[in-house]
Amino acid sequence: MSPARQGTAAGPNKVCRDPAPGGRWRGAATARAMKVLIVEDELKVGQFIERALTEQSHTAHLVGSCAEARDALADSAYEAVILDLGLPDGDGLDLLREWRGAGFNEPVLILSARDAVNDRIRGLNHGADDYLAKPFSLEELLARIRALLRRQGGAKSTQLTHGDIRMDLLARSVTAAGQPVELTNREFALLELFLQNRGRVLTRTMIAERIWEASYEMETNLIDVYVRRLRKKLGATEERPLIRTLRGTGYQLT
Ligand code: CA
Numbered sequence: 001m002s003p004a005r006q007g008t009a010a011g012p013n014k015v016c017r018d019p020a021p022g023g024r025w026r027g028a029a030t031a032r033a034m035k036v037l038i039v040e041d042e043l044k045v046g047q048f049i050e051r052a053l054t055e056q057s058h059t060a061h062l063v064g065s066c067a068e069a070r071d072a073l074a075d076s077a078y079e080a081v082i083l084d085l086g087l088p089d090g091d092g093l094d095l096l097r098e099w100r101g102a103g104f105n106e107p108v109l110i111l112s113a114r115d116a117v118n119d120r121i122r123g124l125n126h127g128a129d130d131y132l133a134k135p136f137s138l139e140e141l142l143a144r145i146r147a148l149l150r151r152q153g154g155a156k157s158t159q160l161t162h163g164d165i166r167m168d169l170l171a172r173s174v175t176a177a178g179q180p181v182e183l184t185n186r187e188f189a190l191l192e193l194f195l196q197n198r199g200r201v202l203t204r205t206m207i208a209e210r211i212w213e214a215s216y217e218m219e220t221n222l223i224d225v226y227v228r229r230l231r232k233k234l235g236a237t238e239e240r241p242l243i244r245t246l247r248g249t250g251y252q253l254t
Pocket of ligand 1: 084
């Protein structure tokens with residue numbers, strides 16, 4: 001199959017670059033660089049999409065199997081997934097069900113050659129946010145992704161809570177048990193990441209990538225320091241550590 005009906009090259013997109021350290025975590029619904037996972041075993045199609053997203057200043061990561069997709073999502077946080085269904089080691093629908101069951105809430109667009117109405121319905125019932133049949137137009141794919149991200153951004157609450165912790169993303173304020181808590185930009189970003197991923201295990205790599213935009217070994221000690229500081233500022237105790245350390249894996253908000 002030909003990769004896709006050729007769309008014209010997408011025009012330059014306005015992308016808000018991070019204005020300052022921690023600035024990307026303001027939770028605003030503005031267009032900004034996104035990290036997108038492409039699960040596609042047809043290399044040509046995958047690379048075609050990857051290139052288009054990269055040209056629009058997004059970060060795209062291409063994988064070609066269910067196993068690689070699982071690893072990618074376990075290692076890193078993505079803001080959207082483009083998912084093929086017919087994969088060499090399984091069905092994309094099973095992957096999707098798995099992810100939704102594990103609490104992965106980011107938008108997923110199914111891109112598949114299966115284009116019967118029933119296939120579309122099944123995909124949406126399994127937790128997909130959109131469904132595009134192959135062959136597809138690149139312009140349409142990009143427009144749909146943008147729409148998904150916009151909806152996602154708009155739907156995101158500006159208030160995050162967990163137990164007695166309240167975070168206001170617009171006011172950039174945090175309270176614990178009703179008392180204001182002063183956080184630095186990085187601490188704020190880290191707490192927001194935990195609150196956005198309640199119950200999910202965040203690996204050190206994932207945290208380093210999202211908060212420090214790096215994944216160097218040296219950064220990992222830094223994460224421990226920041227987590228300890230957060231616990232202290234938020235009044236965590238030994239009985240209620242708030243952020244659980246999972247040896248050799250990462251952290252989990254409890
Ligand atoms: Ca395929």
